[in-house]
Amino acid sequence: MAGQGSVRVTRKSDNVVIIEKDLATEEMVLSMGPQHPSTHGVLRLECRTDGEVVTEAEPYLGYLHRCFEKHCEHVDYQAIVPYTDRMDYLAGMNSEMAYAIAVEKLLDIEIPRRVEFIRVIVSELNRIASHLVAIGTYAIDLGAFTPFLFCFRDREHILNMLEWASGARMLYNYIWIGGLAYDVPSDFQKRVGEFVDYFRPKAVELSRLLTENEIFVKRTKGIGIMPADVAINYGWSGPMLRGSGVQWDLRRNDPYSIYPELDFAVPVPDGKFSDVGDCLSRHLVRALEIEESLKIIEQCIGKMPPAEGFDPRAAVPKRIRPKAGEVYARAENPRGELGFYILSDGKSTSPLRCKARSSCFVNLSAMKDLSKGQLIPDLVAIIGSIDIVLGEVDR
């Protein structure tokens, strides 16, 4: 038996640290954030720490709250689109698309086919850009600086293309209700094709530099394991849920736009390289999804209808005043399911209620469970793997 004042620290198989001690030591309250390099914005975690071990971490939100939902009740349906950009600012196109789908469902309007293709191309490009940020910042969380800059270098090409199409780098206001702001530039498909060819070897390089790195695997494998059933109960979605081994992708399971016509896989970890549900699985899902997005973009370029006689604003309604009713539409965002619930009273040109179901917010809710008994470096690894964008969490 241990003597007086001794401390035994054991690590269980699911990587939770158990501390037994004869001499009581004081717990320290450590406020991690809102100004902390690895809380990805303005998340604040109030950690109770026992040495390096976090016994409990409570997330505090709201530092970036901008009253999105209340604003929506006071502006026209069209004017909400720029607000959706500012929710998940790393994937503006995807958010716009989810919102546009919701209002189009409410209005029950038909969208030109070319518009659908352009929407899918730009949102898949944005998905790659968003995953690159997720992977790059995750590398920084674990102390590897170079992969981060490689990711941002390649993301820059995507942002340039999206800027070419929409005029803005991050906050696009490109996907309008019923159509698009503009058609894509004439050489857009060619340039996108060139980017796909350029990016494939870079993705391999990135995976060799980061994903296959021994230290990286050691830092992430078996850390922050979330079993599939618990993940479903928490309402997780997107790469987080797929990281737990559930093959759930709204582009497949609740298809919208032209996704049923496209051939792409929904990658889930098989448990060989990583333990299913750990940080490494979530990272792997994102890395593999980049390749699937590239496939989707390639197919869309090939199948896209010609630009002759195409008016991107043909189906854009001048004045939106939907019939009284409600609608919920959802889309697969880079971070999971983004849903919009819209309630219309049939009289006003702005919604009576507009509620956004944010994937980051739901994913983050499991933080308290995941952080119990983790070391501080593991806590950082777990926050990074959740890939939160505080703009969407707080709205």
Next chain:
Amino acid sequence: MSFNALPQSSMPLLMGNSLNAWSDALTGFAPMGLPLGLLVIAAIPLVFIALYALTYGVYGERKISAFMQDRLGPMEVGKWGILQTLADILKLLQKEDIVPTSADKFLFVIGPGVLFVGSFLAFAVLPFGPAFIGANLNVGLFYAIGIVALEVVGILAAGWGSNNKWALYGAVRSVAQIVSYEIPAAIALLCGAMMAGTLDMQEINVLQSGTWGFAHFFLFQSPIAWLPFLIYFIASLAETNRAPFDIPEAESELVAGYFTEYSGMKFAVIFLAEYGSMFMVSAIISIVFLGGWNSPLPNIGPLALNDMTTGPVWGAFWIIMKGFFFIFVQMWLRWTLPRLRVDQLMYLCWKVLTPFAFLSFVLTAIWMIYVP
């Protein structure tokens, strides 16, 4: 082995042909009873650290990392941004010297000083070429290993004195790390000392000189020398808090570790100390395993490359170049690898490096006894 054993031919006359000619001359220089020469000896490493940290340390690291990351690095101040570090230093000098109100003022102020003194004192026994060494101790290597431990005091003073939780975490991590890694580092260096049969830094160098250049280096003198060489290199990364062992200042976990609260000139001194110890460990590894100030070029028949590149000035050139090479490797690793976790770091030290250090110690002993 005495100094007389040194082949005179390998020491061209530049300024005295005996060992330590320059530093001995300086020590004797004491006009009016004032030991001005000793002051100069003390000032030389200081000036060297400052110059190298400014040029190769900060500017070089930024340019090297930029090269690895498809960037340009600093380009604005001066041609290719060469004056960038100077501008940074001027900015740091102008900054307000902030001491947090709740900090322990005394510890907070002396922390960076002790840290810098720890790395600077080790320079006393680093031979900058055959003609110059600050203090020719006969236990030079032992002194260097021991004096570096002073840095721990500085780090702990800085971390505790800041009265900041992140700084405290950084300090505690750092102390645990440096104290642990001193064991494999010291044992690995002992292997070199055993091959030399002395702890005198100059003699270790002298023993590795010869007309065959690199073939006389201890790394190539024994079939197992690569093991302590590797162990010391890994341990030295941890001792200087460099990646992948930079957990005391892990910027994504602990904000900036033990120097979170520091700004202005105190911050610059901490930086200087870090670069100072980077060169110090690089110089020690090159002295013990790679011949220190000896030229790596061999004499090939009539082409006496070794003789041509030996001498006091050449010696300074070689040791600084070897040191810079290892600093380059340190930077290379820093910009490539992620960071280890605290427990993985301790695992590596106690369960991998230390046993292998003992193994290499025993193997070197056997080699030294049974193989002539």
